[in-house]
Amino acid sequence: MPAHAVPLLQDLIRINTVNPPGDEGQCVAYVERLLSAAGISTKIFGLDDRRTNLIARIPGRGEAPPLLLHAHSDVVGVTGQNWLYPPFDGLLVDGEVWGRGAIDMKGGLAMMLAALLNLRERGESPAGDVVLAVVADEEAGSESGAGFLVREHPELFDDVRYAIGEEGGAGVELGGVRFHPIVVAEKRAAWLRLRLRGAGGHGSRLAPPDATIARLGGVLTALSGVRLPRHPTAAADRMLAALSDALPEPLAAEVARLRHDNVRDAVPSGLPLEEALLLDSVLRHTVNPTVVRASDKINVLPSEITVDLDGRILPGEFTMAGFLREVQDLVGHDGELEVLLEGEKVPADIAEPEFGPFYECLTGVLRKLDPMGVPLPMVTPASTDARLFARLGIRCYGWLPLRLPPGSGHRRLLHVANERVPVDALEFGTDCLTELLLGYR
Structure with missing residues (x-):
C-alpha cells in the first residue's frame, strides 16, 4: 500500500x-x-x-x-x-x-x-x-x-x-503570489545576557533615579526601538531582486528600494508589517530581549537584573566581536554583556550560496509541479x-x-x-x- x-x-x-x-x-x-x-x-x-x-x-x-x-x-x-x-x-x-x-x-x-x-x-x-x-x-x-x-x-x-x-521559518506572502522558499543562507545564533548591577533597597521606599529597575526601562526601550546597522550580503540582495521581479507594482518598487535604502530606525514602509519585518531582519544583525530576571520578592528593589537577548548574526564573515560592539553601542556601557551561545559559522569555502545544477534541479521540480508558483532564494533569520x-x-x-x-x-x-x-x-x-x-x- x-x-x-x-x-x-x-x-x-x-x-x-x-x-x-x-x-x-x-x-x-x-x-x-x-x-x-x-x-x-x-x-x-x-x-x-x-x-x-x-x-x-x-x-x-x-x-x-x-x-x-x-x-x-x-x-x-x-x-x-x-x-x-x-x-x-x-x-x-x-x-x-x-x-x-x-x-x-x-x-x-x-x-x-x-x-x-x-x-x-x-x-x-x-x-x-x-x-x-x-x-x-x-x-x-x-x-x-x-x-x-x-x-x-x-x-x-x-x-x-x-x-x-x-526552511527555518522562511516564507514570504506578498501580492497574491505563491512563493516557494529555497533557503540558501541562514543567520546564526548569538545569545547574550546583559547584567545590570546597583544598589538594592526596600520596596516601600521611592527608588533612586539610578536604580537597576529604572535603568532596565532604558535598556529595553533601546533594544526594542532601534535597529542595528545594515550590512549588505550577496544572498540577501539576490533574494530581494528575485522577489521584486516576481511582484506587481507598487510592491515590486518597495522591495527594490530595500536593496539600496539604508533604513535603520523605522519599519520599511509600503509593505505589510509582517513581511517588512522579515525582510528587514535579513539585512542586519538583530537582537531582541526575551527573558528578564530580577528579585523574586515583591518588597525588594533588586540589586541585580539580567536580560537575556536573542541575537542573530548575518551569514558570511561577520564576527561575534563585531556584533557585540553593535549591541554595546545600542544599550550603552551601563551593564555587562556575557555570551551564552555562539552559533556555528559555515566554513569559508562554502559560505557563499551555490546556485548551480542542484539548485536548478530544486527550482525545476517546483516549476514542473506548480507552474503558478515562484521559487525564491531565501535568507532565513533563524538557524x-x-x-x-x-x-x-x-x-x-x-x-x-x-x-x-x-x-x-x-x-x-x-x-x-x-x-x-x-x-x-x-x-x-x-x-x-x-x-x-x-x-x-
Missing part, C-alpha cells in the same frame, strides 16, 4: 517530543519500525536512550552523489498557549492536520518518509544514495542531535555533497541544523515545498498556538521530494 504523509504526520504529532526534555527516542523508535518493515536498515546513535538519532542509507542508482535528508524530531512547547484543538492529538479538521510540529517539522519528516517508502514500494531507487537523518535537540541547540552526529560520527556522511532540510552539516563540507538547502494558498498564514504558525498544515500541501511536498529523489544530479 502507498504511504501517505497525513497518517504518518498524525502519528508523529501524537508522540510528545517537546524539548526540553525531548524524549525523541520514542519518535526514533516509531520511524525505525516503519523503515524496518519496508526492508530499510537503520542505525541508532545518541548520548542516551531517550535522546537518540536515526540514520538510514537507501541505496541509489549511482547516477548522482549521496544526498542527505535531515529532519529534527523535537518540537517546542505549548505552555501558555490557547489551542483550538489539543496540540498532541494530531486531529484532521477541515482538510488540515492540527498539532505541534505540523510544520516545524514533523510535517517535513512525514513527507520525507512517505517519499522514501513509496519509492521502496514501487521498487524504484533514487538517483544516488539517500542518507536520512532523524535528529534530536534542534530546538535547544542541537547538542544531542546534529551536533553529536557531526562531532562523533562524521563518517556517516562520507561523500554527501548536498542536503535538504527545513537550523544546516549550519552543523555544512561543517562537513555539505551544501545545505532549506527546501520542504508546501503548496499553500496565498495569504493563508500557515508559515507564521511555527512555535505558536494552532499550528496546522493542509493535507493538499503535504501531498504536494511528498510529490516534490519524490521527483527530486528520482532525478537530482
